[in-house]
Amino acid sequence: MKITIIGAGIAGVSTAWALRQAGHEVRVVERKGSAAMETSYANAGQLAYGAIAPWASMSMIRSSLKTLFKPAGALKLPLFPSLLTWHFMTSMGRFALKPGFYETNWQAMLKLGQFSKQALQELESDFTLKYDGHHNGMLKLASNAAEKKELMGVAAMLERCDIRHHWLSAQEALDTEPGLNSEAPLLGGLHIPGDGSGDCHRFTVELAKACENAGVVFDYDSEVLSLRTYTDKLEAIYVRQHGKEDWQESDAFVFCTGCASREFGLSLGLKLPIYPVKGYSITLPVTAAERAPVSAVIDDRYRLAITRLGKRVRVTGFAELVDNDKTLPDKRLSVLREGFDFRFPDSVDWSEAEPWAGFRPMTPDGPPAIGQGMQDNVWFNTGHGTWGWTMAAGSAALLTQQIAGSPPDFNTRPFDPTRFSRKGWFKG
Ligand SMILES: Cc1cc2nc3c(=O)[nH]c(=O)nc-3n(C[C@H](O)[C@H](O)[C@H](O)COP(=O)(O)OP(=O)(O)OC[C@H]3O[C@@H](n4cnc5c(N)ncnc54)[C@H](O)[C@@H]3O)c2cc1C
The missing domain is CATH 3.50.50.60 (FAD/NAD(P)-binding domain)
Known part of the structure; x- marks a missing residue:
């Protein structure tokens, strides 16, 4: 055809x-x-087969709203949201309130994730594609008890879907990602060994x-x-x-x-x-490999995704509901910098930073x-x-x-x- x-x-x-x-x-x-x-073009690059989840959940909405007015809070709304933005937000809220709906969608997305992993591995076995990719796992960090509790919920769903994962103590997390700043608060982390990352572009x-x-x-x-x-x-x-x-x-x-x-x-x-949910990334050359991330990390403290892409690192964050505004405000980029330096200090060259903004094509459910x-x-x-x-x-x-x-x-x-x-x- x-x-x-x-x-x-x-x-x-x-x-x-x-x-x-x-x-x-x-x-x-x-x-x-x-x-x-x-x-x-410059998304976080995480192949997060075990970390996929819909956003339309009450716990996600509650935790995002709590930090709405903090500079490092992930969710950002304009003072006067457009009609499109209102429609997206109210639809998402309605889906989040529908009993059992979030779990059904989450499970379906995880299944699609596992199917994708298999499909990508089959493709990679056919021929070599150079994309700074690897399947070295993903680490979701918890800095406090609330974040740990949230990750335990994720672990329970992964268990139900038969997706391999382990809870790591703070020391085990530091052993897995030796570049992590040992001075920064860390209670432990959820490790998903089957996940990976790579440069999507x-x-x-x-x-x-x-x-x-x-x-x-x-x-x-x-x-x-x-x-x-x-x-x-x-x-x-x-x-x-x-x-x-x-x-x-x-x-x-x-x-x-x-x-x-x-x-x-x-x-x-x-x-x-489908609504364009804006996010930001900064791509940086690694200058001190021993202090840089080795794989994919998600840090809920700043709601950041940090990814090693060969000799580069990418730090990504924010979910801004501003329709198609393509600007790159310093106040957002400086939060990405602060969050990255907090976990992996002195590992990259900030003078070579490549900032970017992109729009996630998001369904409300x-x-x-x-x-x-x-x-x-x-x-x-x-x-x-x-x-x-x-x-x-x-x-x-x-x-x-x-x-x-x-x-x-x-x-x-x-x-x-x-x-x-x-x-x-x-x-x-
Ligand atoms: C900050 C950020 C971080 C992210 N991190 C991750 C991550 O870690 N892992 C992950 O899995 N995903 C991540 N994503 C999501 C991921 O990037 C997107 O889901 C994905 O890139 C969408 O791909 P797409 O092909 O659907 O859309 P696009 O890449 O936008 O492609 C759509 C294409 O359609 C073309 N097009 C549109 N209209 C027309 C037209 N009229 N005529 C011709 N062509 C047209 C466009 O030019 C474009 O090239 C992230 C996204 C953002 C913004």
Whole structure:
């Protein structure tokens, strides 16, 4: 089948690879000049198969609201939130209050995480991709009793999903991450040995090259401007490429359009309330390896993700609900610096810092949107929020199974892209 994918972020390129492997004729249409130039560019890089969880939980909302006015609090809201922001926040609150819903979604996302891990490992066994990646595990730190209690809840869910994990004492955590500042408060940590990390941008660019070698066509600098539907089919997309505009037809279309998916959904009669949740990262060269992190670390004290990427380190944080504001305020970046130096002092060169801001394509309930839309030939693989890099390989494999009509290996109902359009869905 001739399939056109819109978007060459990690979701689009992974989908291109999986569909090409399944024998389809694949074309990718991307408005930027190369792959992974939007949210997939400088994310935290954590392959957090065991740490994935939806945000729509009362404990997450409560703990975020408690620190709302502190400079280092992860959640940031403008004084006058837009209508879109209000809608996102109230929807998230409603989902968080729905009994049993959070646990079902959490479990489904963890299953998708494990499926992704397997899919990525299969891909890596086929050929070498250079992306500063490893599977050396992830350490979630607890500085106080409340954080430890929260992590114990995570451990209980991992137990239920049969995902390997260990509770480490403070000393064991220091042995696992010897660069950690032993003077900083630390009660211990949850270690998930099967997790890992890697540079999502490098990976996507490498995989795009492999796709091209396998016959996938990439149209860069090509923006999809509108869609032409007829009864139950999307007939064509209207594309502007290098100043020329034209309709392009295809047997099927897959929307991997990240934060732009909401508008495409609306044009296709689908409610897809994906909201851009802003986050920041700083990438730094390591100057003292013995004091730097060796793997992926999450520090709830500053709500930071700290990741070793080869000879570099990336520190990431914040969830800001400011629509598409692309600014990089110093007050946010200085919190990232403070939080990183608190745990791994004197290990990097701050004069070479590369700051970045990106937008997590977040659904209000948490799970991504993977599957068929309202038309027979329209598919979505989007809305992965905080964990798009982690879930990419599995989401692409799942979508490829769905297009082939194969039964899924696990409960995929929470990922249904049409769920927000169904009447009474809130009530279950
Ligand atoms: C601060 C931060 C930290 C994060 N850390 C992690 C992490 O540690 N681990 C993890 O798993 N995930 C993480 N994420 C999440 C992850 O980065 C995203 O979920 C993922 O990158 C989304 O990929 P995507 O391909 O769906 O979207 P994108 O990478 O945004 O790709 C969408 C593509 O669609 C294209 N497009 C949109 N509209 C059009 C159009 N009209 N025509 C043509 N092309 C179009 C865009 O140009 C873009 O290239 C983080 C995100 C942020 C912001």
